Amino acid sequence: xxxxxxxxxxxxxxxxxxxxxxxxxxxxxxxxxxxxxxxxxxxxxxxxxxxxxxxxxxxxxxxxxxxxxxxxxxxxxxxxxxxxxxxxxxxxxxxxxxxxxxxxxxxxxxxxxxxxxxxxxxxxxxxxxxxxxxxxxxxxxxxxxxxxxxxxxxxxxxxxxxxxxxxxxxxxxxxxxxxxxxxxxxxxxxxxxxxx
Amino acid sequence: xxxxxxxxxxxxxxxxxxxxxxxxxxxxxxxxxxxxxxxxxxxxxxxxxxxxxxxxxxxxxxxxxxxxxxxxxxxxxxxxxxxxxxxxxxxxxxxxxxxxx
Numbered sequence: 001x002x003x004x005x006x007x008x009x010x011x012x013x014x015x016x017x018x019x020x021x022x023x024x025x026x027x028x029x030x031x032x033x034x035x036x037x038x039x040x041x042x043x044x045x046x047x048x049x050x051x052x053x054x055x056x057x058x059x060x061x062x063x064x065x066x067x068x069x070x071x072x073x074x075x076x077x078x079x080x081x082x083x084x085x086x087x088x089x090x091x092x093x094x095x096x097x098x099x100x101x102x103x104x105x106x107x108x109x110x111x112x113x114x115x116x117x118x119x120x121x122x123x124x125x126x127x128x129x130x131x132x133x134x135x136x137x138x139x140x141x142x143x144x145x146x147x148x149x150x151x152x153x154x155x156x157x158x159x160x161x162x163x164x165x166x167x168x169x170x171x172x173x174x175x176x177x178x179x180x181x182x183x184x185x186x187x188x189x190x191x192x193x194x195x196x
Numbered sequence: 197x198x199x200x201x202x203x204x205x206x207x208x209x210x211x212x213x214x215x216x217x218x219x220x221x222x223x224x225x226x227x228x229x230x231x232x233x234x235x236x237x238x239x240x241x242x243x244x245x246x247x248x249x250x251x252x253x254x255x256x257x258x259x260x261x262x263x264x265x266x267x268x269x270x271x272x273x274x275x276x277x278x279x280x281x282x283x284x285x286x287x288x289x290x291x292x293x294x295x296x297x
């Protein structure tokens with residue numbers, strides 16, 4: 001219970017820090033704390049495999065992607081933080097909306113409490129108990145094979161989409177070569193602002 | 197479960213609310229994407245909580261799929277952000293009106 005309270009506190013604090021931080025790098029650090037705390041909460045819920053996936057995929061891959069993009073973008077000429085950081089006049093409605101969501105969920109949960117299935121899921125770490133890797137694999141590849149294959153398709157579409165969007169290949173498959181540069185000069189990533 | 201599942205669901209709702217505020221209020225596309233990751237994680241926490249409460253594996257499977265979709269979304273979103281930054285120096289999603297009809 002104490003561990004859950006601490007973890008919940010860490011998660012809420014880091015989430016608020018992520019949302020309110022002025023610089024995106026600070027947000028990434030907050031998000032990292034949030035993900036690690038969430039992985040520990042997964043462990044307390046006996047979702048071992050998901051805890052490991054949380055660390056590997058979220059804290060490892062996705063956050064590194066964010067850090068790469070931030071580093072890439074802010075290595076240009078202009079300073080990174082320009083322009084208004086917050087949308088004007090939506091703070092109060094946004095908080096109201098969020099509180100509505102929060103109140104709705106909590107009221108629903110309080111009205112109909114979650115019926116916990118009584119049963120001992122077994123000690124963590126032994127095979128074939130709830131949430132272990134073996135259990136997860138059997139559930140994934142036996143009963144849920146079609147969603148798993150759909151996942152592969154989603155990843156394929158994402159990879160092709162990223163290459164099409166960010167790569168040098170044009171929309172019709174035409175490779176649009178950029179003009180060759182001499183090895184010395186370096187193009188600034190952030191160009192002059194266009195006239196509005 | 198020592199901690200009642202309602203506590204986990206409440207924590208999930210709190211995180212979701214914070215993420216919603218972030219998506220709506222912030223204009224920096226990177227921080228908006230991170231807030232969306234917060235939303236994914238809040239949903240995942242609820243899924244895993246109910247999976248544990250009912251000793252049912254499907255919640256874990258679904259959380260796994262959500263993680264996959266989140267990875268794909270982050271990759272595509274960051275690619276779009278990178279391309280947008282190549283064209284305009286502003287860090288403001290309100291200025292990105294290329295797709296406006």
